[in-house]
Amino acid sequence: MCQSVPMTLVQRAPVCVLGTGLIGGSLLRAAVAAGYEAFGYNRSDSGAEAARRDGFDVSGELPAVLRRAADTDALLVLAVPMPAVEHILAEIAAVAPRCPLTDVVSIKGPVADAVRKHSIEANYVGGHPMAGTAESGWAATDPELFRGAVWAVGVDEGTRVEPWTRVVRLALDCGSVVVPVVADEHDQAVARISHLPHVLAEALAAAGAAGGALSLGLAAGSFRDGTRVAGTAPDLVRAICEPNAAALGQVLDETIAALVTARDTLRADGSLGDVVEAGYRGRTAYNEHTRWEITGIVPGVGDWLGELHRAGRRGGVLRAL
């Protein structure tokens, strides 16, 4: 029943990055820096050329890149925004359906659905490095982007050991720690800690600018930090947040209710009410949150997926294989 495979045979197999923008391009740089044979595809000629000028092996010919991946049993890393996922998956299904496959897309449920639709789920493992900047494109790539970051890696039912191990090893080799997570819980969590921050930053930036030059001139640290991610390109924000509509809608419901209560108590009795203490408790919990290392779970042995899932939910991370 044990699916475990000799680590030495897979740990440095090639990596093929599909989409070399901020995340994919940084991953390509990080993989090369960690000793992987790594190559990639980018849809825009200018992006691919920029990568080649920096000495990286990036092509604009998707079928050719995928054939090379199939020939070398490369780990495919899908690194395009959600709206472009479907097209790439169709090509993978046609050209390289047996390659191990992961992704770095900001949500997991819709990607997994799309992968199943193309019947290439057998070697798929969802991934999501929690890293980024407000910049985008090859020019913003950084091989150190993932160092010290958290990288969510799927432990959904049916996940196979061999692709899972390759994805975890790549994340660790890029300097991240790995949080094992199932797709729907991932998507609910990122609605709270990634997509809601984007929406609130947008609303805050709009409200500040509506005050004109005086407001912008008086703005200091709280406005600067609270609106930082509103500097992200609008199309990218939409591509990150909108595919998570169900979970994001639910946390927006919660947040709107909290703000309505604050406004109403402020009007009624001059008090912001519970939101101040709830927020302070929340930030304190964040400050005090500590990651503990998951140990003693052997991939492929027993209920390894369930054990990893429960450990990740309790704040556990993998620091080594």
Added chain:
Amino acid sequence: MCQSVPMTLVQRAPVCVLGTGLIGGSLLRAAVAAGYEAFGYNRSDSGAEAARRDGFDVSGELPAVLRRAADTDALLVLAVPMPAVEHILAEIAAVAPRCPLTDVVSIKGPVADAVRKHSIEANYVGGHPMAGTAESGWAATDPELFRGAVWAVGVDEGTRVEPWTRVVRLALDCGSVVVPVVADEHDQAVARISHLPHVLAEALAAAGAAGGALSLGLAAGSFRDGTRVAGTAPDLVRAICEPNAAALGQVLDETIAALVTARDTLRADGSLGDVVEAGYRGRTAYNEHTRWEITGIVPGVGDWLGELHRAGRRGGVLRAL
């Protein structure tokens, strides 16, 4: 008609800081560093002792401190949270009613109202340095806190040249630039760029923590920056935001409406709607906002207050007297 006074006579007159927490204590340090004779009062013995241990002249005896200020024509700087303002003003009215008076409280209208109530408005000039950290108390004080910051200084009708000049000079000597502003426009602006950021940070921190260890463990830059000011002590947040209830209530109305629209369009057609572009435009306007130097307005001459008011509203700052 000209009220101007010889600058050399007033520029280094003593400064008396009432309240030596983060802002007042940092101001005391900055004033001493800039060559002022500066002394202060702090309500808590432990705070006053901490300042004395660091070599600063801070007492817990308010009447004695105010008598010394009156004897030396010191500039009084009211540096307590709004709930404590009333008590200090009553003592000033009793002991040192003719001293020039400013404040560093986060709102201006309610402070001005309280000053008028005690009939000591003749030498009052509102002030608000736009600087701070999530920390509080003497231990967090920093003489460099105001360097490069914006310091709002009142140009309300009836403002007199001599106290106004002393307040501006102090702000400049602390390394800040000065934005001339009238009270109600100040309070509307800070509702947008200081108080709303606090409330949104609290709501975001609460929403993130509601997701438990998985959410907090996956949280990265957008959550960290968006919740930074939620780490501020709840009593201090209330003291900063709640006295500005009218203006804050209005921007909360705007923000709630924007979030409701975003949620509703997300549910209806999977789009966040206009908030993304509006936020991007707002943050871009903030990034591109440049301060221009106000020159050629002589305090006390002609409609100097009106000219400064209009210049401040258009993004002008004073960098020198």
